[in-house]
Amino acid sequence: MTENRTITLVVADDQTTVREALAVMLDLAEDVTVVATATNGAEAVEAAERHHPDVLLMDLNMPVMGGVEATGRIHGAEPHTTVLVLTTFDDDESILAALHAGASGYLTKDADRTTILHAVRAAAQGQTVLAPEVQRRLLALTARPAPVAPPRDEGFNLTAREREILALIGEGLRNPEIAAQLVISEATVKTHINNMFAKAGFHSRADAVRYALRTQRSAQDPQ
Structure with missing residues (x-):
């Protein structure tokens, strides 16, 4: 997208107060328009297919379909839509699964409005934004010797x-x-x-x- 075009955004979170607060907060930005919200991963996939947003802000722990599975489906079907994870989880398992599924950014819910808005804008420009604690975990995982995988037939x-x-x-x-x-x-x-x-x-x-x-x-x- 060009810098002058409005960023279209979908917010997916199963908690009503969080979802609505994020939608209102981000829609107030002059260069962001929230085109839809979703209460679970299945609705997020449907919203992505219907609205083709630039960015989809994705929670991970949601009913019906989790955020990781939804991210993978959107990444495959709507490659022009960038998935930005916003979740309470910062454990290795969640981070690796989300990034492997195709998420381009990963923030935790203690991020403030400025940080989230910056991440949405960066994601719309194709940049990767990771919360500092997520970066530290990824670096630690990279530095940690991985166990040697046994022969596949074993x-x-x-x-x-x-x-x-x-x-x-x-x-x-x-x-x-x-x-x-x-x-x-x-x-x-x-x-x-x-x-x-x-x-x-x-x-x-x-x-x-x-x-x-x-x-x-x-x-x-x-x-």
């Missing part, structure tokens, strides 16, 4: 269900979302994850996310 001897859950973890889904998608109980999900962690030697979900992403890349680019 795969820690995971069961088919464990592999399925590992893939969903790599997509950024949390235990309740995994349980809903696989139509099993959350307790069963936790049992599979505990077994998986014991077999693979994972110490955190971030370890599982990194391994899942590496496995996906290996599958897409076989040697």
Whole structure:
């Protein structure tokens, strides 16, 4: 977009007060027009397809469809729309999953109006904006030696269900979302994850996310 054109924006957040406050606050800027709001990821995808906004401000933890899955769908279907994450989560798992899905920026909800508005403008210009704490986490992840992946045919001897859950973890889904998608109980999900962690030697979900992403890349680019 050119610097003189108004930035069209969609705000997606399941909390009514947050969503409405963001929409009003950002719409007051002379160069920003909020064209729609969404209460969940499915509505965010629909709004992106209908309005083709320059930027979509995306929460992560939403019902019906989470922000990570919605980001991936929008990134694939509406490549001209830049997804900017605004969430309460700054853990490794959420950051990696959102960026892997195609988010171009990542802010936490303690950001002030000036920071959010600057990020929206930067995102509309194709720039990446990361909150300072997110930058620190990414640098730490880069510096941390990644566990060596075993041969793909060995795969820690995971069961088919464990592999399925590992893939969903790599997509950024949390235990309740995994349980809903696989139509099993959350307790069963936790049992599979505990077994998986014991077999693979994972110490955190971030370890599982990194391994899942590496496995996906290996599958897409076989040697």
